[in-house]
Amino acid sequence: MKLKEKNVLITGAAQGIGKSIAFAMAKQGANITIADTNLEKAGITAQEIQALGVKGLAIKLDVSNPDDVASAFGTFMNEFGRLDILVNNAGITRDALLLRMKSVDWDAVLNINLKGTFLCSKEAVRLMSKKHYGKIISISSVVAFTGNPGQASYSASKAGIVGLTKTIAKEYAGRGIRANAVAPGFIQTAMTDAISEKVRDQMKSSIPLGTFGTTEDVANAVVFLGSEESDYITGQVLHINGGMYM
Structure with a gap:
């Protein structure tokens, strides 16, 4: 097992x-903590994870709230004692053309x-530094590189994740x-x-492979x-897009 x-x-x-x-x-053998705003769904997912023979924990977390993040990582450490991998996946969209996009x-x-990726990564780095080991994997998007009409905020946020990732890798x-x-x-x-x-x-016509990817991809x-x-890869972006951006 790889993990x-x-x-x-x-x-x-969730x-x-x-x-x-x-x-x-x-x-792949990893113990998984599901951190999500929807604790009920997170709990169901954690139970399904446990059925695979590994530990599964559900934590309610608003990644944009610093106190929430600190509390969630504290709960995680009390349960597991060591953080090996953080996956920054939480994300939302509020799409609108630029002139119609509300500041809120x-x-x-x-x-x-x-901000959520920043706050969680900061906590992870603090914990991982003590062990001199850890991996932070953040979910960006193809639109970080291409832009997309109606997604100024989403594209900007995902492009920011790329810059943040490269900086963490260097630091x-x-x-x-x-x-x-x-x-x-x-x-x-x-x-x-x-x-x-x-x-x-x-x-699909914009994708050379002619089909959507799957969540499993x-x-x-x-x-x-x-x-x-x-282990010899850091500061990189792995593109999963069927060739629509090269």
Whole structure:
């Protein structure tokens, strides 16, 4: 198993891509903490994780709240005693064209997506530095590199994650900490399922491989970056987009 007995905290992992990441890492032997605003769904996911023969813990967490973050990491450490891998997955969208975008919506997206990644990474670095080992994996997006109409806030937040990741990698490589990002393209989710077939076909036409990715595609990339196979990789972005951005 690639992640046997590694202790992992994943934000926003009660459902969607985060849940797929949690299961993929658990199947490789990792103990998983599901940190999410929805404690009920997080608890269900944690129970499902436990059925795989590893430890599963659910924590209620608003990643944009510094006190919440400190408390969540404290709870995690009381349970596991050591943080090996942090996956910054929590994220939201509040889409609108620039001239129609409200400041409150801009702030909400940046607070969760970018500030949340900053706050959780800061706690992780503090804990990992003591052991001179750790991996921080943050979920960015293809739109960090391409931009996307109607997604100024989301694109900016995901681009910020790339810059933050590279800076963490440079600042803390000497303490054995690796920081990398994963940038998914169009991934098959409940959100894409709700889009009309015509629009889905238009989206697929921009992808050389001609299809959407799966949440498992993203999860497999995270497993790789969390494993010893990626120990000589830091400050990088792994693109999972079927070739739509090269």
